[in-house]
Amino acid sequence: MAEHKHGEMDISVQEKTFDGFIGATKFVVGVSIGILVFLALFNS
Secondary structure, three states: OOOOOOOOOOOHHHHHHHHHHHHHHHHHHHHHHHHHHHHHHHOO
16 A cells, blocks of 8 residues: 655645635625625615
8 A cells, every 4th residue: 555644745736726725715605795785775
């Protein structure tokens, strides 16, 4: 079996993917809150 030490693996691709996921999640949450506020203000 291949032996490796903890913390030696290159995880830059995973970090970029995670950062993109968090960014997309923030965007979707922001848009959703904006839509809910719009509906609350103009739904009569």
